[in-house]
Amino acid sequence: MKQKQPATVGACARRSTGPKPQHSREKIAQAAVELADREGIGAVSIRGVAAEIGSGAASLYRYVDSVEELVDLMIDQVSSGYELNGLDGSASEQLLALARQGRNIMHRHPWVAPLLLAKRALGPHTLAYLERGLAALQFTALTGAAKLQTIAMLTAITSAFVQNEQGEPAGDGDGKGAAALIWALGTGKYPLLAESLAQGPASVDQDQVFATLVTTYLRGAGLD
Amino acid sequence: MKQKQPATVGACARRSTGPKPQHSREKIAQAAVELADREGIGAVSIRGVAAEIGSGAASLYRYVDSVEELVDLMIDQVSSGYELNGLDGSASEQLLALARQGRNIMHRHPWVAPLLLAKRALGPHTLAYLERGLAALQFTALTGAAKLQTIAMLTAITSAFVQNEQGEPAGDGDGKGAAALIWALGTGKYPLLAESLAQGPASVDQDQVFATLVTTYLRGAGLD
DNA sequence: CTTAATTGCGAACGATGATCGCAATTAAGT
DNA sequence: ACTTAATTGCGATCATCGTTCGCAATTAAG
Missing domain, CATH: 1.10.357.10 (Tetracycline Repressor, domain 2)
Incomplete structure (x- = not known):
């Protein structure tokens, strides 16, 4: 049972041994969003995103539990575009x-x-x-x-x-x-x-x- | 280029030669709906519905062009449940x-x-x-x-x-x-x-x- | 220097959508 | 009755997908 990268980005100091991850959930989500924008959501698959990242397909599972979670990450990535400050009125x-x-x-x-x-x-x-x-x-x-x-x-x-x-x-x-x-x-x-x-x-x-x-x-x- | 069964049910007299189809789009859609009700939409696949019908998987393509169309049929089948007569008022x-x-x-x-x-x-x-x-x-x-x-x-x-x-x-x-x-x-x-x-x-x-x-x-x- | 944890990933498994080709069946044409 | 052509059912097969497994490589702790 590994911890992956925690759902929230919070700076969790490196836990212990092993090589540092070459990617991050954020970069992966970003790449997946770009891929979807460019070639449609149908192009977003584990292998597709892995290719976009420049890694092997199985490697993605070090960052993500499933495709469903990948999509969730994409949605959240896109949701970062909201400007939540400075809203006023009723x-x-x-x-x-x-x-x-x-x-x-x-x-x-x-x-x-x-x-x-x-x-x-x-x-x-x-x-x-x-x-x-x-x-x-x-x-x-x-x-x-x-x-x-x-x-x-x-x-x-x-x-x-x-x-x-x-x-x-x-x-x-x-x-x-x-x-x-x-x-x-x-x-x-x-x-x-x-x-x-x-x-x-x-x-x-x-x-x-x-x-x-x-x-x-x-x-x-x-x-x- | 075959005609399949036309999108609408209209009684199109048998066209010419060959064995009569053992199934119909309606029965297939019906079976698919029952399957989805019973085991969830995830159970609805070409093979799954074929098994429900009691036929080979490839046979379904005599009645349906793709899974997407199958799902469309399911939605339409369910939409037959509307009672459109007898509505009154504003x-x-x-x-x-x-x-x-x-x-x-x-x-x-x-x-x-x-x-x-x-x-x-x-x-x-x-x-x-x-x-x-x-x-x-x-x-x-x-x-x-x-x-x-x-x-x-x-x-x-x-x-x-x-x-x-x-x-x-x-x-x-x-x-x-x-x-x-x-x-x-x-x-x-x-x-x-x-x-x-x-x-x-x-x-x-x-x-x-x-x-x-x-x-x-x-x-x-x-x-x- | 050993040890243990962690990463990247090729290979593989199961399931899926879809296609192809063939045997079986049936009706029309003669 | 026999031929012919269309049509059906479907096993076999392919590409692709999500996912798991095991292993070599890498890195930090003791």
């Missing part, structure tokens, strides 16, 4: 600012949105983001569980919104889904869908739509 | 009823929520659901794109909400994430998180919370 204003940052991050890293919807990573940066969100809710009447749910729903809404922005009608984007959609429309069984699609995309600036969406949700959650 | 009342049905479906099939967030399947049942949602929005002032986005966000919100219900704090549920969380709390760097978790779970009936959430969102989207 609770909903602060949360809107956080959500906007999240949306920007997901725009820079298109693979994040689906992952963030599917799993909850608990790295230090993610936790810091969560803590900051809770701070924004500090002086509200919400219970603890309600606060947590509010933030969870907020990031979920953000992810879903970004995912809507990214791939419009079809699922993947290779045209297969689109072809099926076209065919389905040809059957005439979905007239309203055809009509809705006939009008072009909304084209109005999504920033405004997003802000309205978030603000509305927060108001519904009981915030000013 | 636009938001109808959509709330649809969302409630969606939530129930996701409760019966816990693996659906994550999938529905990650991808958009376009099977006949899913399209029918979408068409029904558009019908609810028929006499509103929304543009076509806005209608589509409203429904997409509605199902996303539903999925996210159910996912919140299902796995509380940690990501997976094997205790690994929970352990990491416990440890992180011990550092004292996340006092607000600790405080929020200290109070027990909300325990109030989630039905009410869900209804409020959906209604609020719809009101924000410009509906009555």
Whole structure:
């Protein structure tokens, strides 16, 4: 049972004997993020990241327990992009600012949105983001569980919104889904869908739509 | 280039020669859903479903192009559980009823929520659901794109909400994430998180919370 | 200098998605 | 009835993936 590198970066003095590690969890996560940005999340595998790092595949397991953990590290790495200081205003204003940052991050890293919807990573940066969100809710009447749910729903809404922005009608984007959609429309069984699609995309600036969406949700959650 | 069985079930008279297929896309999707319900989505693989069907693994490719398509079929199969007739009331009342049905479906099939967030399947049942949602929005002032986005966000919100219900704090549920969380709390760097978790779970009936959430969102989207 | 811990990693295992080719089956054409 | 062509089921196989094992190499402590 080894300790790996602890989940949090805290300076744990070298423990004892043996060669120093040639890599670090942070560098690995960074490389994995770059790889995903460049070639898509599908390129992120143990062997792929190992090649990116310039090491053998099995070596990665000295730093990471599983691929799942690798992905968690990637999410946390990306979450380090939040600027948590200098937010002011009301609770909903602060949360809107956080959500906007999240949306920007997901725009820079298109693979994040689906992952963030599917799993909850608990790295230090993610936790810091969560803590900051809770701070924004500090002086509200919400219970603890309600606060947590509010933030969870907020990031979920953000992810879903970004995912809507990214791939419009079809699922993947290779045209297969689109072809099926076209065919389905040809059957005439979905007239309203055809009509809705006939009008072009909304084209109005999504920033405004997003802000309205978030603000509305927060108001519904009981915030000013 | 074969035709497989067409995406929609329409009675396409047997095309020409050869033995009749021993299975059908519907039965396969059904079996896959049962398998996922029983042993989790992780058990759904080509070989797994083939075994469930009682056929060789390669045979499945006579009915399905890829695993992705299999999953799409599963989602559509599950979407056949919607009762789309007999909805009445205002636009938001109808959509709330649809969302409630969606939530129930996701409760019966816990693996659906994550999938529905990650991808958009376009099977006949899913399209029918979408068409029904558009019908609810028929006499509103929304543009076509806005209608589509409203429904997409509605199902996303539903999925996210159910996912919140299902796995509380940690990501997976094997205790690994929970352990990491416990440890992180011990550092004292996340006092607000600790405080929020200290109070027990909300325990109030989630039905009410869900209804409020959906209604609020719809009101924000410009509906009555 | 010995000892023990630790790293990097090639080799291997099991499982997966997917393809290929072939035998078996069935209907149409004559 | 016989041929022909299409179609099915599927064993065998390949590439790839996540993961484990064992060993040589490296380094610090005693």
